[in-house]
Amino acid sequence: xxxxxxxxxxxxxxxxxxxxxxxxxxxxxxxxxxxxxxxxxxxxxxxxxxxxxxxxxxxxxxxxxxxxxxxxxxxxxxxxxxxxxxxxxxxxxxxxxxxxxxxxxxxxxxxx
Amino acid sequence: xxxxxxxxxxxxxxxxxxxxxxxxxxxxxxxxxxxxxxxxxxxxxxxxxxxxxxxxxxxxxxxxxxxxxxxxxxxxxxxxxxxxxxxxxxxxxxxxxxxxxxxxxxxxxxxxx
Numbered sequence: 001x002x003x004x005x006x007x008x009x010x011x012x013x014x015x016x017x018x019x020x021x022x023x024x025x026x027x028x029x030x031x032x033x034x035x036x037x038x039x040x041x042x043x044x045x046x047x048x049x050x051x052x053x054x055x056x057x058x059x060x061x062x063x064x065x066x067x068x069x070x071x072x073x074x075x076x077x078x079x080x081x082x083x084x085x086x087x088x089x090x091x092x093x094x095x096x097x098x099x100x101x102x103x104x105x106x107x108x109x110x111x112x
Numbered sequence: 113x114x115x116x117x118x119x120x121x122x123x124x125x126x127x128x129x130x131x132x133x134x135x136x137x138x139x140x141x142x143x144x145x146x147x148x149x150x151x152x153x154x155x156x157x158x159x160x161x162x163x164x165x166x167x168x169x170x171x172x173x174x175x176x177x178x179x180x181x182x183x184x185x186x187x188x189x190x191x192x193x194x195x196x197x198x199x200x201x202x203x204x205x206x207x208x209x210x211x212x213x214x215x216x217x218x219x220x221x222x223x224x225x
Contacts, residue, residue, distance in 0.1 A: 004155075031212065042118075042217035043202060045154075050211055056168055090155055097211050098144045098163070103155035 007105035021076045023091030032074040036087040081111040116203045118216035131193040135203030145186045150200040193223045
């Protein structure tokens with residue numbers, strides 16, 4: 001089954017403790033992206049990747065890192081999480097720009 | 113920069129009545145435009161997209177959207193709403209010149225039985 005898999009589904013952590021949210025897709029998609037969803041703000045793009053070793057900033061990249069060492073994986077790294085990063089995060093992939101996105105189920109992150 | 117706006121926070125509609133979710137865009141040139149839906153506790157799902165050609169685009173679950181260049185709108189429509197259509201709906205547009213994607217703030221649709 002074609003899917004985007006995110007883990008974990010829920011995560012509670014404390015300020016400053018490094019964490020990684022994993023994302024994997026099985027559709028051989030070139031484009032992958034991370035979004036955060038906050039009430040009243042909709043979805044905002046954090047980072048995206050056009051292919052292996054090619055990443056670029058979205059609208060709200062501060063405080064986040066990504067890597068794309070393999071085509072299928074696109075982890076989101078918070079090196080020193082802060083409470084303002086408490087949010088619902090989504091990973092997504094597509095065949096390319098202008099193509100429809102396939103979304104993961106989301107990761108609800110709480111930073112205390 | 114390319115952007116979309118969804119002017120209403122929430123749309124309430126009675127089951128069986130027509131449903132419209134509004135989206136206006138600010139895009140240079142010919143836009144790609146998308147609609148996605150988010151059901152409770154789920155990720156977003158693709159509904160439909162406009163690239164070029166016919167201004168009326170048909171999508172999943174009986175939804176359609178009308179591209180109107182003169183009004184810079186791309187409203188989502190369904191002739192007869194179902195309770196199961198209650199969800200959060202997002203309009204989106206790719207940026208021109210880079211590979212970012214801009215989403216609107218979302219529209220909560222509540223279909224009343």
